[in-house]
Amino acid sequence: MxxxxxxxxxxxxxxxxxxxxxxxxxxxxxxxxxxxxxxxxxxxxxxxxxxxxxxxxxxxxxxxxxxxxxxxxxxxxxxxxxxxxxxxxxxxxxxxxYRRASPNNTILLTEQCDHYCLMCSQPPKQIDDSWLLKEARDLVAMIPPETECLGFSGGEPTLYGQGFIDLLRHTKTSLPKTAIDVLSNGRAFKDMDFAKAYAEVQHPELMVGIPIYSDDAVRHDYVVQSRGAFDETIQGILNLKSLQQRVEIRIVIHRQTVDRLVQTCRFIARNLLFIDHVALMGLEITGFTRPNLDLLWIDPFEYKDVLSEAVTLLNSYGVPTSVYNHQLCTVNPDVTENYRKSISDWKNEYLEECVKCAKRRECGGLFSSSKLYKHSAYITAFPPDSVLPASKPPVNYPR
Incomplete structure (x- = not known):
């Protein structure tokens, strides 16, 4: 770390x-x-x-x-x-x-949000932090144009409205060849005028990552602690895709989402087949996750068969799918083709048990917070004769 x-x-x-x-x-x-x-x-x-x-x-x-x-x-x-x-x-x-040698650069735009997710890693604050948007503009102007990828996160970046759109235009001008990933709950895009303003930026390598935590609207709204969020998020995704914008759906797997993980993936495959990417993500033990740990924690080893079923389903529909934030020893071998080393390098660690593992170089390891607070009880070293497909690099940048 x-x-x-x-x-x-x-x-x-x-x-x-x-x-x-x-x-x-x-x-x-x-x-x-x-x-x-x-x-x-x-x-x-x-x-x-x-x-x-x-x-x-x-x-x-x-x-x-x-x-x-x-x-x-x-x-x-x-x-x-x-x-x-x-x-x-x-x-x-x-x-x-910004670290020039790192592929894991993300710019925090705000700590304000219209969600209050049970496992939020950046708990929202009711403060005026609009200075972060100005700093982001200054920072983007200083970043080398050869930078391969960059992320914008929050809070909820779209709360800035036109200010957010202006930042994207500025980024396109300053970093025309840099892939940009935006993390958003997607609700602002329910407004077609706002979705059109976003699309009119016409950045060739712009992707927005939007979470869907269940196919059941009530369950999704419970996880994000905001009534009506599911319907507005789905409408936002539909608006974006009608404008040919790149969208990734992100599902954080925990006790409140795992029971309907397969159904959620089936909902995506049947209703949002035009999506660009699905990320199935392990839980980071930070922010609101810590006080809600009893409500959220499930050992990844315990749901590995459910994860396999979800991945197989998405693969069968041809949906580009990645498994993020897991350890190789906690997933089934049939998942490794979709497995990615995804944890940002500045918060990535391994256990002592991992030192002797033959697959350490292919494994994404743990969040430093997981090492400190909670991690799978089934982490074991692969012996030297283990054979697994090499994990692939993350899509754009690791979250």
Whole structure:
């Protein structure tokens, strides 16, 4: 697990307000570029003119009177050229917003939401956090255009309305070749005018991931804790697909969804066959999942036959399907063709038992929160002579 945010000891501050800045290990960049760079300081480097300096060495303050200087420790050893940070010189707060070497970059747009899902990993807050939308625009403009994929998440990003559409247009202009994944509950797209505005962005690699937790409207609405959500979500999906937009349906498997998992997949296959992708996802033990764990937890090993049936059904209808956030030893062999290593690298861990596993490289491992709080009791190492199909890379980016 990587530490993406925290507070750093402040060696010196130039009293700047919080700002976004790109990390560099090159002290030979031009004077103009230095004011947009944070120098990852090494012995013998010339720090003059950089807006910020990150150092793990004793630092003579007199060398950088106009720089913000922070002490960094081993937990930020992953930082490298091209990474983008938000720094606050007043408090020492640091947050890594983009890692150039990672395929797992997602931008949080808001913590507000019109759902209150039982297992929400980003519990909604009733606050004005619209500054996140502005920061997202600034961040997108700084991200290298060769970036392969990028995610937008919340909360519920579509609550911004036109502001969300404007961000997508800005992203298309700044990152025309970058695949964009949006995580949304889909309800805003029930408004055909909004769905059309989304479609008119005409981004060639734009996908929206929308959850359906049951074929039973009452059950879905219970999971998301919002009456009428199922009908509006389905209408939103239908509107998007009528406009030729790419849609992924996401099902988080837990005790409240597993009993009708096969029926839900059959509903998708019969009524939403035009969908672009279905993701069957394991539970992340974070956010609201922790206080609701008794209501939600079921060992993945216990539902592996149900998962196999669901995957077989979707495969038989030709629906592109992936299994995310599971361990290889908790699924049946017939699922491995659909299995993906999907857990974002910054929150991905393994158990001691996994060290000797012959299939560790193919296995997605666990969420760090699962390792800490709850995981399958059936995790076992595959012996060296085990033969399984190699897992495939995730569709677009791992969630």
């Amino acid at each position: 990587l530490k993406l945010h925290g507070r750093l000891p402040i060696i010196q501050t130039a009293a700047n307000p919080p700002y976004l800045i790109t990390v560099t290990t090159d002290d030979r960049v031009s004077p103009e570029a230095r004011q947009t760079r944070a120098l990852l300081m090494r012995q013998g480097m010339n720090p003059e003119g950089f807006k910020a300096i990150l150092t793990d060495q004793p630092y003579p303050v007199t060398q950088a009177q106009q720089s913000d200087v922070f002490q960094i420790g081993e937990e930020y050893a992953y930082l490298n050229d091209g990474d983008i940070l938000r720094l606050d010189p007043a408090s020492g707060a640091i947050r890594c917003l």
